[in-house]
Amino acid sequence: MALLCKLRACVCLPGAIGRVAEPQPRQKSRCQPQGDRTVKSAVETLNPTRVRLTVEVPFEELKPSLDAAYKKINQQVSVPGFRKGKIPARVIDQRFGRGAVLEEAVNDALPKFYTEAVNEGELNPLGQPEVDITELKDNESLTFTAEVDVRPAIEIPDYSGIEVTVDAVEVSDEDVEKAVQQLRDRFATTSVVERAAAEGDVVTVDLEAKVDGEVLEDGVAKGVSYTIGSGELLDGIDAAVTGLEAGGSATFTSELKGGSAQGKEAEVTVNVTEVKARELPELDDDFAQLASEFDTLDELKADSRDRLEQSRKFEQATQAQEKVLDALLELVEVPLPEKLLADEIQTRKHNLEHHQLGQMGLTLEAYLKIQEKTAEEFDAELKEQAEKGIKTQFVLDELVGKEKLSVGQEELTEHLVRRAQSSGMSPDQFAQAVVEGGQVPMLVGEVARGKALAVVVEAAKVTDTNGQVIDLDEDEDEESTEAAEATEESTDAAAEKSEG
Numbered sequence: 001m002a003l004l005c006k007l008r009a010c011v012c013l014p015g016a017i018g019r020v021a022e023p024q025p026r027q028k029s030r031c032q033p034q035g036d037r038t039v040k041s042a043v044e045t046l047n048p049t050r051v052r053l054t055v056e057v058p059f060e061e062l063k064p065s066l067d068a069a070y071k072k073i074n075q076q077v078s079v080p081g082f083r084k085g086k087i088p089a090r091v092i093d094q095r096f097g098r099g100a101v102l103e104e105a106v107n108d109a110l111p112k113f114y115t116e117a118v119n120e121g122e123l124n125p126l127g128q129p130e131v132d133i134t135e136l137k138d139n140e141s142l143t144f145t146a147e148v149d150v151r152p153a154i155e156i157p158d159y160s161g162i163e164v165t166v167d168a169v170e171v172s173d174e175d176v177e178k179a180v181q182q183l184r185d186r187f188a189t190t191s192v193v194e195r196a197a198a199e200g201d202v203v204t205v206d207l208e209a210k211v212d213g214e215v216l217e218d219g220v221a222k223g224v225s226y227t228i229g230s231g232e233l234l235d236g237i238d239a240a241v242t243g244l245e246a247g248g249s250a251t252f253t254s255e256l257k258g259g260s261a262q263g264k265e266a267e268v269t270v271n272v273t274e275v276k277a278r279e280l281p282e283l284d285d286d287f288a289q290l291a292s293e294f295d296t297l298d299e300l301k302a303d304s305r306d307r308l309e310q311s312r313k314f315e316q317a318t319q320a321q322e323k324v325l326d327a328l329l330e331l332v333e334v335p336l337p338e339k340l341l342a343d344e345i346q347t348r349k350h351n352l353e354h355h356q357l358g359q360m361g362l363t364l365e366a367y368l369k370i371q372e373k374t375a376e377e378f379d380a381e382l383k384e385q386a387e388k389g390i391k392t393q394f395v396l397d398e399l400v401g402k403e404k405l406s407v408g409q410e411e412l413t414e415h416l417v418r419r420a421q422s423s424g425m426s427p428d429q430f431a432q433a434v435v436e437g438g439q440v441p442m443l444v445g446e447v448a449r450g451k452a453l454a455v456v457v458e459a460a461k462v463t464d465t466n467g468q469v470i471d472l473d474e475d476e477d478e479e480s481t482e483a484a485e486a487t488e489e490s491t492d493a494a495a496e497k498s499e500g
Contacts, residue, residue: 041117049337057142069104124151149337154398160459164323168464169312179304190276197275199229204274209266218259244272258361334391344386399452407447
């Protein structure tokens, strides 16, 4: 009997991705000769990022899967006169059809033959393939095709001539004074006063918000502490409470920043229940001893200057890495798989809308209004960021191979600790989550890409705005890893730096 069919395979094949798949070590093809008959595969390049595999399988190669199919069906069905699990193959064919057995066997065997064809063709697949069974002849052969996106071939040009300019590290006396003042603010004390509230005072207020004359269910708050002039509450509240004593009230109009009526104009009534004046400590040696481990104010200021310089140096190094990376990407032509790009855009949009903005109580529409962007501008930016993220990973992965970079256990552990800190988890908790989620290769890839970027930065000429050549050797590996992570993981530039 010859059974011919053309259908979409329903099996889950290797190569699925969430983000860009990590390059995996190649396995030697397990395809073995069967007399003078062997599994044959051919690769057709459809475009620089997509191929079609055509695989011809002699029926003898299906025998293990065919036996497994009979065994599986045996355990699932009952036939009068036969014990469960002891039904002969011919009876299963008669009762349930040979086609059902063949379908089960093919679905079991396809992943193995697909993987062998991928390895034989030395391909780097991205995502799930689209599989068509084009021919299935019982006792003769199986032929199927698999279309799949692949990593494009990339040529890394000479990058030794890259030159970038970064901001100079400069800390002024005003910067130091501002830092000390911020520290002074943290040690301010408050005391209740019997007078009208003024800027800088801390007031305790009750709030009630109405929209269209109706008090909102989530529009009432009592005992809210607010520092006048801080800008941490509703627009218009500073003017409303300034000049009020305890027991005074005022009404003002403001656009609500969150809640059920987010984005709507509300009539807000504010009642002041208490006014406190803030008292700052004197800037002297006593304050230095109170606020730090130093004995004198001069020592405290010197330490503040050192901290600011270190912070600016880190910002300078991050800026250098980002500019070097941008210069490198401009040198390399990278075709992008369309489906991979679409999936990446969707993932980034989902994460922003349902995680980052969700935690802030914002909708995407409200976020766009705050950012003063149209939906079209947002989509264009998101696409640009996704393209850069994928291109960055492809280029740096290629550099990892070209420079023969490897990742040691100590490097991986240090990276894991940093990632744990940024996620708010303990290293042990984060490591367990990584292992259980099968994400170890992802972390290894992040470290390797960071090292690849460090190689390029080391070869580049980095000059500050004062014309001084900058040496970024110190802590380069760590900072480069963080910069590489940042380019992949966030749609917000500020979030990229903080997460990196």
